[in-house]
Amino acid sequence: MQRTRFGDMACSIARTLDVIGEPWSPLILRDVYVGISRFEQIQQDLGISRKVLAERLRWLVENGVLERREYSSRPPRHEYVLTAKGTELCDLLLVMVRWGDRFTAGEAGPPVLYRHHACGEISHVELRCSVCDKPMRATDIDILPGPGIASAGQTERAPGD
Amino acid sequence: MQRTRFGDMACSIARTLDVIGEPWSPLILRDVYVGISRFEQIQQDLGISRKVLAERLRWLVENGVLERREYSSRPPRHEYVLTAKGTELCDLLLVMVRWGDRFTAGEAGPPVLYRHHACGEISHVELRCSVCDKPMRATDIDILPGPGIASAGQTERAPGD
DNA sequence: CTAGATTCGTTCCCTGAAGGAACTGACCTT
DNA sequence: AAGGTCAGTTCCTTCAGGGAACGAATCTAG
Numbered sequence: 001m002q003r004t005r006f007g008d009m010a011c012s013i014a015r016t017l018d019v020i021g022e023p024w025s026p027l028i029l030r031d032v033y034v035g036i037s038r039f040e041q042i043q044q045d046l047g048i049s050r051k052v053l054a055e056r057l058r059w060l061v062e063n064g065v066l067e068r069r070e071y072s073s074r075p076p077r078h079e080y081v082l083t084a085k086g087t088e089l090c091d092l093l094l095v096m097v098r099w100g101d102r103f104t105a106g107e108a109g110p111p112v113l114y115r116h117h118a119c120g121e122i123s124h125v126e127l128r129c130s131v132c133d134k135p136m137r138a139t140d141i142d143i144l145p146g147p148g149i150a151s152a153g154q155t156e157r158a159p160g161d
Numbered sequence: 162m163q164r165t166r167f168g169d170m171a172c173s174i175a176r177t178l179d180v181i182g183e184p185w186s187p188l189i190l191r192d193v194y195v196g197i198s199r200f201e202q203i204q205q206d207l208g209i210s211r212k213v214l215a216e217r218l219r220w221l222v223e224n225g226v227l228e229r230r231e232y233s234s235r236p237p238r239h240e241y242v243l244t245a246k247g248t249e250l251c252d253l254l255l256v257m258v259r260w261g262d263r264f265t266a267g268e269a270g271p272p273v274l275y276r277h278h279a280c281g282e283i284s285h286v287e288l289r290c291s292v293c294d295k296p297m298r299a300t301d302i303d304i305l306p307g308p309g310i311a312s313a314g315q316t317e318r319a320p321g322d
Numbered sequence: 323c324t325a326g327a328t329t330c331g332t333t334c335c336c337t338g339a340a341g342g343a344a345c346t347g348a349c350c351t352t
Numbered sequence: 353a354a355g356g357t358c359a360g361t362t363c364c365t366t367c368a369g370g371g372a373a374c375g376a377a378t379c380t381a382g
Contacts, residue, residue, distance in 0.1 A: 004208070004370080006188075010272040012261025013191050013254055019265070023182065023340080027167075030174050033299060039359050047165070049341050054360055064264075075349045077358065085264055090299030091288055093174055095256045100173025103225075103246055104180070109308035111171040117301045119293035127252055128289045132280035138194060138251030140278045147270035165341080184369080200330050210370050215331060236378040238329060326381080333374070338367100345362070351355085 010149060019063045020089060024048055025056050026096070029082075032066060033090050037079040065089055094125045171310060180224045181250060185209050186217050187257065190243075193227060194251050198240040226250055255286045 007018035020026055024046065031042045043053050057080060060066040065086035071079050082090070094114075101110040101124070113122050129136040168179035181187055185207065192203045204214050218241060221227040226247035232240050243251070255275075262271040262285070274283050290297040 004184075007265075011188075011191075012258045012266060012271060012273070013187060014261075015265035016257040016261040017184075017187060021184065021187070023165075023178075023184075026174060026178060026182070027172075030172075034304060040357080043359095049343095050360070051342085051362085052340060055339095057360095075358075077349095087299055088263070089260055092253070092256050092260060094288060094297070094299060094302075095253050096177040097173045099250055099253060100175075100177035102249070104168075104176035105173060105309050108311075110173060111307050111309040112173070113305045113307040115303040115305060116290045116292065116295075116297055117303070118295045118297075119290060121290075121292040122305070123290050123292040123297070125288045125297050126291045127255060127286045128294075129277045129280060129282075129284050130287045131277065131282040131284040133289075133294075134277075134279045136255070136277055136279075136284070136286050138248055138255060141255075142276040142278070143195060144274045144276060144283075146272050146274040148266050148272040150269075201328080204330095210372095211331070212333085212371085213369060216368095233378095236329075238378095324382095326379105328379080329377085331375085334372085336370090338369080340367080341365085343363090346360085348358090350357080352353100 016092075019065060020060075020092070022056065022059075024052060025060065026093060028053070028056055028060065029065070029086065029089060030093055032080050032082055032086075033093065037081060039078070039080075042080075060086070091125075095127075098124050177253075180226060181221075181253070183217065183220070185213060186221065187254060189214070189217055189221065190226070190247065190250060191254055193241050193243055193247075194254065198242060200239070200241075203241075221247070252286075256288075259285050 005018065006014040006021065009015065020029060027046055028042060028048075031037075031045055036042055036045050039053065039057070042048070043050055046053075057066065057068070061068050061080070064083055066080045067083050068078055069081050071077055097110075097112070097114075105111070114124060115121065116123050127136050128134065129140075166179065167175040167182065170176065181190060188207055189203060189209075192198075192206055197203055197206050200214065200218070203209070204211055207214075218227065218229070222229050222241070225244055227241045228244050229239055230242050232238055258271075258273070258275075266272070275285060276282065277284050288297050289295065290301075
């Protein structure tokens with residue numbers, strides 16, 4: 001975790017980073033998303049320190065991204081599953097994949113392909129405007145102050161959610 | 162920078178994180194995107210350590226996300242501007258904003274609003290399939306192995322790009 | 323011409339986060 | 353009872369981040 005807290009800034013980027021901006025967190029999210037959901041599995045898949053993995057999982061559960069679920073009580077066994085909030089966060093992973101595929105994959109090509117259920121084709125994500133459905137990229141928008149502009153430090157984080 | 166290098170993993174998420182996954186990097190990108198482009202300006206806007214800011218800027222330039230441009234030579238003054246690669250990376254910021262607005266903004270509402278040039282409306286980004294234009298979320302896809310699946314450690318990073 | 327002011331960093335020290343390995347504890351299998 | 357599996361916790365060392373001071377190059381005021 002970085003020393004400077006991002007969660008109190010009046011910026012949705014900073015507040016998102018506060019939740020999944022720490023090293024390893026997005027990769028943990030990816031693992032849970034693709035079905036690697038148990039502590040031991042994640043640790044081996046990523047090669048992450050067990051200490052850091054335990055910290056990250058606890059933080060993601062506290063922030064409502066993951067849920068710690070007991071799938072066996074007699075030998076007490078747990079798995080981590082995505083909440084609705086966490087599933088929405090996976091959108092971010094898809095956009096990371098797209099950028100990484102384009103600019104870091106090299107000649108070998110993308111390591112993973114995505115087939116869209118609706119059309120059955122191998123494809124990738126594009127950003128569209130929620131109002132007019134046309135492409136909406138960073139260069140296509142004006143930035144205006146919003147209602148929460150002055151609320152730095154006022155948004156409470158409920159540890160249970 | 163995290164100690165474990167992500168750049169050599171056969172995963173586009175990890176390789177994207179290698180470029181902008183370090184603490185502060187996405188916020189630096191945001192600042193440059195909104196026009197806060199000089200060292201001093203960024204440092205004051207974010208409250209980041211000058212040492213870390215210098216490291217991050219150097220890394221982003223090495224990786225072709227930013228360009229260090231001299232805008233005055235007599236007093237030697239520099240600014241950082243987005244490359245095409247860096248501009249595409251800003252897509253990621255828009256998706257972060259969307260998630261942060263929905264799940265961390267609270268009652269105060271989003272701190273910033275986005276007006277789409279094409280339609281003139283306040284809106285936000287949605288993820289669509291590049292083939293069929295229908296919504297494409299994390300739950301709408303199957304994951305298949307791609308050509309670069311076995312290329313861990315083989316992708317060269319050219320420091321000049 | 324010396325004294326600030328501005329911009330863009332670099333150097334220093336201190337704290338704290340990450341890596342890695344060993345350890346714990348609950349339960350199951352043989 | 354001996355060993356295996358799972359899910360962490362504890363400990364130590366190293367390295368990255370925070371913060372402040374310093375440096376260099378150039379303009380501006382007096």
